Amino acid sequence: MSQATAVSRPQGHLLKSAGVRFGVIYAALFGISAAALAAFLWWSTAGLLERQTVAAIDSDSEALIGQFLQGGPKAVMVAIKDRVAGNINDDALYLLVDPGFQVMEGNLNAWPPRMPVDEDWGKLKLDRAGVPTLMQVHYFELPGGFHMLVGRDIAVRSRLGLMMEGALLWAAAIAVILGSVGAWAVRGLFRATISDVSATAMAISAGDLSRRVRVQGQDDEFDLLAETINDMLERISRLMDGVRQVSNAIAHDLRTPITRARTRLEDAYQHATGEAELRAAVERAMADLDGIVGVFQALLRISEIEAGARRSAFAPLELAPVLTDLVELYDAAAEEAGMTLDASIADTLPAFGDRDMIQQAVANLLDNAIKFSPTGGVITVAAGIEGSTLRIVVADQGAGIPEPDRLRATERFFRGEAARSTPGSGLGLALVQAVAHLHGGEIELSDAGPGLRACLLMPIKPQDGLRSRASDSLRIGRD
Amino acid sequence: MRILVVEDDKDVASFVVKGLREAGHVVEHSGNGRDGLFMAASENFDAIVLDRMLPGGVDGLRLLETLRAQNNHTPVLFLSAMAQVDDRVKGLKAGGDDYMTKPFAFAELLARVEALTRRGKSDQPATRLVTADLEMDLLSRTVRRAGQKIDLQPREFRLLEFLLRHSGQVVTRTMLLEGVWDYHFDPQTNVIDVHVSRLRQKVDKPFPSPLIHTVRNAGYMLRQEEV
Numbered sequence: 001m002s003q004a005t006a007v008s009r010p011q012g013h014l015l016k017s018a019g020v021r022f023g024v025i026y027a028a029l030f031g032i033s034a035a036a037l038a039a040f041l042w043w044s045t046a047g048l049l050e051r052q053t054v055a056a057i058d059s060d061s062e063a064l065i066g067q068f069l070q071g072g073p074k075a076v077m078v079a080i081k082d083r084v085a086g087n088i089n090d091d092a093l094y095l096l097v098d099p100g101f102q103v104m105e106g107n108l109n110a111w112p113p114r115m116p117v118d119e120d121w122g123k124l125k126l127d128r129a130g131v132p133t134l135m136q137v138h139y140f141e142l143p144g145g146f147h148m149l150v151g152r153d154i155a156v157r158s159r160l161g162l163m164m165e166g167a168l169l170w171a172a173a174i175a176v177i178l179g180s181v182g183a184w185a186v187r188g189l190f191r192a193t194i195s196d197v198s199a200t201a202m203a204i205s206a207g208d209l210s211r212r213v214r215v216q217g218q219d220d221e222f223d224l225l226a227e228t229i230n231d232m233l234e235r236i237s238r239l240m241d242g243v244r245q246v247s248n249a250i251a252h253d254l255r256t257p258i259t260r261a262r263t264r265l266e267d268a269y270q271h272a273t274g275e276a277e278l279r280a281a282v283e284r285a286m287a288d289l290d291g292i293v294g295v296f297q298a299l300l301r302i303s304e305i306e307a308g309a310r311r312s313a314f315a316p317l318e319l320a321p322v323l324t325d326l327v328e329l330y331d332a333a334a335e336e337a338g339m340t341l342d343a344s345i346a347d348t349l350p351a352f353g354d355r356d357m358i359q360q361a362v363a364n365l366l367d368n369a370i371k372f373s374p375t376g377g378v379i380t381v382a383a384g385i386e387g388s389t390l391r392i393v394v395a396d397q398g399a400g401i402p403e404p405d406r407l408r409a410t411e412r413f414f415r416g417e418a419a420r421s422t423p424g425s426g427l428g429l430a431l432v433q434a435v436a437h438l439h440g441g442e443i444e445l446s447d448a449g450p451g452l453r454a455c456l457l458m459p460i461k462p463q464d465g466l467r468s469r470a471s472d473s474l475r476i477g478r479d
Numbered sequence: 480m481r482i483l484v485v486e487d488d489k490d491v492a493s494f495v496v497k498g499l500r501e502a503g504h505v506v507e508h509s510g511n512g513r514d515g516l517f518m519a520a521s522e523n524f525d526a527i528v529l530d531r532m533l534p535g536g537v538d539g540l541r542l543l544e545t546l547r548a549q550n551n552h553t554p555v556l557f558l559s560a561m562a563q564v565d566d567r568v569k570g571l572k573a574g575g576d577d578y579m580t581k582p583f584a585f586a587e588l589l590a591r592v593e594a595l596t597r598r599g600k601s602d603q604p605a606t607r608l609v610t611a612d613l614e615m616d617l618l619s620r621t622v623r624r625a626g627q628k629i630d631l632q633p634r635e636f637r638l639l640e641f642l643l644r645h646s647g648q649v650v651t652r653t654m655l656l657e658g659v660w661d662y663h664f665d666p667q668t669n670v671i672d673v674h675v676s677r678l679r680q681k682v683d684k685p686f687p688s689p690l691i692h693t694v695r696n697a698g699y700m701l702r703q704e705e706v
Contacts, residue, residue, distance in 0.1 A: 283696075293582050294665065297562065304563050328634060329660060332673040356564070360664040367667040424667065 019190045023183030030182055034175035038168050046164050049157045050136075057138050060092075061150040068142050073098070076148070077105035090128070091153035093135050099145030111147065124151060134158050193222055197229060209237045242306065242412065246299060249413040253426070254292060261288035291425075298427040302412065305357065305434040314462070319349035322359060323383050323392070330366045338375040346384040352462045353439045361435040364428040365394040365454050371422055372398030372452070389441075390460050395453040406445045432456065480525040480596050481505045485515035485542065486558065487533050491581070495528060495558075498585045499592070512537030519546055524553050525596045528588070531559035531570065540573045547574040554595035558583065564663075586697035590649040608643040611703035613682065613690055615643055624686060634659070635678050642691065642701040651698035675699055 060083075067075045073096065080094040084107045095106030103110060112124055124135040137151035196214050203211040212233060213226040268281030327343045334341040351358070369379045377397040384391055401409050401416050408414045410433040415426040429443070432454070436443045441458035482504050486492040492508055499506045507522070509515035512533035519527055519542070531539035543555055555577075557570040562580040570578045577591050608615040612625045620636065622629045631639060641658050642650060652671040656662045675691065683689040688704050 289582070290584075297580075297665075300562060301564075325660065329662075329666075329670050329674070330668065332677055333668045333670045336673045336676075356663055359662060363662075363664060363666050370668050428667070 017187075019187035022190050023187035026186040027179035027183040030179040031175060034171070034179075038171060042164060042168070046157065046161045049160065050154075053136050053152045053154055053157065057136065057150050057152055061138055061140060061148070064094075064148060064150065065140065065142070068146070068148070073104060073142075073144075073146055080105045093124075093126075093137060093149065093151030093153070095149040097147045101147070104146075106149070108149070111149070123154075197226070200229070200233075204233065209233070209240060239306070242303075245412050246303075249299075253413045254295060257288050257292050257295075261285040261292070264288065295425045295427065298425060298431060299412070301360075302427065302431050302434045305431070305438050308438060311354075311438060313354050314352060315354075316350065316352050316462075317355050319351045319358065319383070319390070320345055320347060322355060323349065323362060323381070326359060326362050326366065327381055330363075330370065334370055334373075334379055337370060337373075339370065339373050340378045341381065342378055343381040344383075345381070349383055349385060349390060351390050351458060351460050353458065357435045357438065358458075361432045361456060362392060362394070364432050365392075365456070368428055368452075368454070369394050369396035369398075371424065372396055374398060377451075385460060388460055390456075390458045392456040392458075393453060394456075395448040395451055397448065397451040400447055400450055400452040401445060403447070409445055410443060429454075480593075481507070481523065482592060483515070483519055483522075483524045483527045484508045485512065485519070485527065485533065485539070486530045487511060488530075494585070495588065498589060499528075502589055502593075511535030512539065512542050516542045516545055519553065520549060520551060526592050527553055527555045528558055528592060529555050529575075531557060531561055531566075540569065543573050543575060556588075556592055556595055558588065567663075584696070586649065586694070587651050587653065590651050590654060590697060593648045594645055594650070594654065608640065608646075610643055610646040610701055611690060612686075613643070615640060622682075624682060627685075629681050631678075631681060634674070635681070638674060638678055639682065642699065646701045649694050649697050649700050654698070 064076055064079055067079050071078075076096055080096060083092065084094060087107075093106075093108055095108040095111065096104045097111045098104055101111045108126075120139050122137050122139065124137050126133055126135055133153055133155040135151040136154045137149050140148040140150075142148055200211045200213045212230045215223050215226045215230070217223065262285075264281050264285045268278050268285075272278040272281060323345050324343075327341060327345070331341045331343075366379075366381070373379055373396045379397075380393070380395045382391075382393045405414075405416045409416065410429045412430045413426040414430075415424070429445075433443050436456055436458065439458045441456065444455040444457060446453045446455070482499055484492060484495050484499070484506060486495065486508070487510050489510075492510065496506045496508050507518060507524070509518055513535040515529070515533065516537055529539045529543060533539055533542070537545075539557065539559065546553070546555075555575050557575045557578045558581065559566065559570065559578070560581045567578045567580075576595050579588060579591060606617050608617065613622070614624075615622050615636075617640070622631055622636065622639065638655065638659050641655065653665070655671050655675075656666070679689070679691050683691055690701055690703065692700050692702065692704075694700050
């Protein structure tokens, strides 16, 4: 256990440890099952013998009482004599006494002292032929003041019982040892399983964001937990990276346009020779500032989307007319720029999400396609449903993005070689990705040979709060 | 037109007031929510430009809600630094007629304020829109100029309808994007310009005098050329 836990739990730490608790629970379960097993063993061996003895005495005495009721004491005396003579094992005991407790018949020479007079069960220690033995006996009070005693030798049985007792005691001792060892092992196993999680969590809280929980590869519950935690960490670290990137970007990328605006103003202030020149400079500076505001707006929008707050505005929607409208809006612009916009949009595209955002994402893709297509190029837009996934593809015939850059193309402010000479903030694809992630989907960038193929994938069904394992990671297609 | 500007930032307020006066409007200004509410409730204005975060205990949303509760339907344009989608939705839900975020271009503000006041007046459903020799019949969905029928695509029709409804006013690209396409984002490509230029091909080109004019640094305006 770590120092932190030791400090926060100065007392009762042993029972507060979940590992110990699991161990104790294991030991208790083990003890209960061992006890149940022993009880069953007892019941089915020693208990069985006892029940047999009792049954034998019962049936024996029932027959004798029957004879007493039919033939009186005489008949019983005859019967007892017969039985004693026929009892080769000498394990049976019979005694009939008269109301004065004088022996009338039986293989016991006197009514045992301190024996109950009315009907009862009892145990009797005897010396028979010099051998001490133990009998199980049943006393009866018969009509007319006669008393009868029927018994069986249970010395063997009691010896077996003692043996069993001993064995069970040993077994109990072994069970305690095994239980403790097992409990210890369970606690150890438990600790080992979560130690990696807690070690990772500690490393993360200490600032090492690259640590991940080890996945054993057994695809069990612990692996699922580990993967869920890793997914969460992945997302947290991506968000952290995002924050860091944004602050870097504000520090560096926004400095450029701000510098430009400031330079223009200062230059005009010092060198402008007439009002017209001054006005022109102010106008350009205003345009620069508008650009900066646009960047802020886009950043704000992205973080707003990434925060997931807009998910409450999600609704079922039909995207086919939405996309058709967008294509129509951009078709004219493409034609004006000497390009062809080739669209094939399925008749019906049910989806679940935020219409404005999907519009903006697709508009960004179309903006990009028009920006980077050469004159005479063809821009293809295709939208359809594959299984449970909505697929919106926008492909151009421009320079594309070289493979190494594709992973980074959706980062904020990332601008590829080809994009540096064109106007733009480097936020377009970042926004598309944010929208895709918000909808539980992703964006795939691939080579359209030549050009870039951007593919927006989104599930058409509402997603529950949990993201599927892979949905949040950016995948780069290789088709 | 009488316009009330409720804005606590002195620079922004004086800039807006000056600009609106230059455009020929009568402008009153209030620097806090309480006074603003008092003025809005006690006087008649054609439009109110309202900041959201105001000193004086009454913020823009409260001011507007109180005003609407008094059955005052003066058109209100929110002018706010709160730029998130939710802020916008809140502002419109509270009874705002339009929502602009700071920083802003004055031309856009002016165009939107003027569009607001126009909207207030012409809410009764018109079946015909006419400017100069251009007429649009909203029932048969036909457009004629100088008696000559012009064939328009559905989207072009709506674009022209929007321009006609705001005839004589500046219409910005953002207003067109919101009003004609219902889009609430800024495309990087000059998509609107292209659509307007296509409309011009049909509406203006075959005729001696143009009706759709470009207003520099602002947008477009449909009006008859003064001779």
